[in-house]
Amino acid sequence: MVRERDDEHDKFDRPKRRTKPRTKDRPNYDDAAIARVVTIDRGRYTVTLDDRTITAMKSRNLGRKGVVVGDEARVVGDTSGDEGSLARIVEVLPRRTVLRRSADDDDPIERIIVANADQLVIVAALADPPPRAGLIDRCLVAAFDAGMEPLVCLTKADLGKPDEILALFEPLGVRVVVTQQGGDLGAVRDVLRDRTSVLVGHSGVGKSTLVNALVPDAHRSVSYVNAVTGRGRHTSTSAISLELPFGGWIIDTPGIRSFGLAHVEIDQLIKAFPDLQDAARDCPRGCLHSATEPECALDVAVGDGTIPAERLVSFRRILASMSTKDDY
Ligand SMILES: Nc1nc2c(ncn2[C@@H]2O[C@H](COP(=O)(O)OP(=O)(O)OP(=O)(O)O)[C@@H](O)[C@H]2O)c(=O)[nH]1
Numbered sequence: 001m002v003r004e005r006d007d008e009h010d011k012f013d014r015p016k017r018r019t020k021p022r023t024k025d026r027p028n029y030d031d032a033a034i035a036r037v038v039t040i041d042r043g044r045y046t047v048t049l050d051d052r053t054i055t056a057m058k059s060r061n062l063g064r065k066g067v068v069v070g071d072e073a074r075v076v077g078d079t080s081g082d083e084g085s086l087a088r089i090v091e092v093l094p095r096r097t098v099l100r101r102s103a104d105d106d107d108p109i110e111r112i113i114v115a116n117a118d119q120l121v122i123v124a125a126l127a128d129p130p131p132r133a134g135l136i137d138r139c140l141v142a143a144f145d146a147g148m149e150p151l152v153c154l155t156k157a158d159l160g161k162p163d164e165i166l167a168l169f170e171p172l173g174v175r176v177v178v179t180q181q182g183g184d185l186g187a188v189r190d191v192l193r194d195r196t197s198v199l200v201g202h203s204g205v206g207k208s209t210l211v212n213a214l215v216p217d218a219h220r221s222v223s224y225v226n227a228v229t230g231r232g233r234h235t236s237t238s239a240i241s242l243e244l245p246f247g248g249w250i251i252d253t254p255g256i257r258s259f260g261l262a263h264v265e266i267d268q269l270i271k272a273f274p275d276l277q278d279a280a281r282d283c284p285r286g287c288l289h290s291a292t293e294p295e296c297a298l299d300v301a302v303g304d305g306t307i308p309a310e311r312l313v314s315f316r317r318i319l320a321s322m323s324t325k326d327d328y
């Protein structure tokens with residue numbers, strides 16, 4: 001795969017970025033149509049605009065700024081979507097959320113993989129392969145840090161019981177749905193409806209099975225997208241956004257082995273738990289809220305019954321998962 005050098009500059013999307021003043025002769029694209037980026041394939045962006053699927057390239061004026069799946073972008077030029085047509089992305093709208101994957105051996109830079117998703121769906125099988133709680137914990141950290149609501153989807157209910165996993169995540173208030181191949185998907189549809197959800201999960205947990213059940217023509221639309229880019233079929237490593245027939249979008253993310261958690265700050269993570277955040281106001285400065293902190297106010301809050309003990313135990317478990325060398 002040809003890697004886009006532009007994405008190196010995703011880090012400029014970090015809150016502390018210094019913005020370059022706009023030059024006064026910068027063209028004004030405020031009237032340009034706003035499209036949604038659904039997948040990226042070797043420098044070609046597939047975007048949807050109204051009901052059209054359009055192939056676009058990045059305009060030069062974007063400089064080195066990255067464009068990722070889920071971005072809302074202004075497009076100009078030939079937006080007909082006709083075969084062989086090519087539009088230009090001239091501006092990326094501010095991102096509401098960003099999900100990052102970690103640096104790894106192949107690529108030393110933490111990069112944004114998906115923008116603007118509301119929900120992170122952590123798919124784990126109840127058996128074959130067996131669920132790994134530590135991996136779900138790290139996905140939860142990634143979700144909370146990204147400002148996305150997590151949802152755990154336990155598949156292969158015909159092969160195992162969900163009770164143990166439920167017990168681990170219930171104290172955190174994390175929603176869990178249980179599914180099985182050929183089973184009723186009503187509960188899953190309800191949690192996905194009208195939202196943009198990113199699916200993550202190890203190979204073999206049943207993600208494709210789930211996507212095909214939710215989006216019956218997913219296969220067709222994947223090859224359709226590739227036909228539009230004119231580059232034939234190949235296994236893309238880019239995330240791909242699929243429209244749900246009952247409303248909303250689901251973004252599949254092949255090939256992510258781990259999330260970038262190196263930058264996650266505890267202050268940010270604890271915001272997902274308002275009761276803990278409240279109690280932590282009484283912590284000494286720089287308290288890491290771990291079980292070894294001598295004066296952590298979270299222990300006091302458990303002692304006086306303000307916070308259930310299992311909730312603090314679960315919170316500390318996900319805190320600790322941040323520093324493990326596990327995948328995800
Ligand atoms: N018993 C059982 N098997 C299932 C269920 N869901 C999926 N499978 C099987 O598990 C295997 C993996 O399913 P996939 O949907 O391909 O899993 P995936 O997560 O997409 O895996 P990759 O395609 O490798 O990313 C297949 O053989 C499925 O038939 C289920 O609910 N119960």
Ligand SMILES: [Zn+2]
Nearest residue numbers: 283287289296
């Ligand atoms: Zn503390």
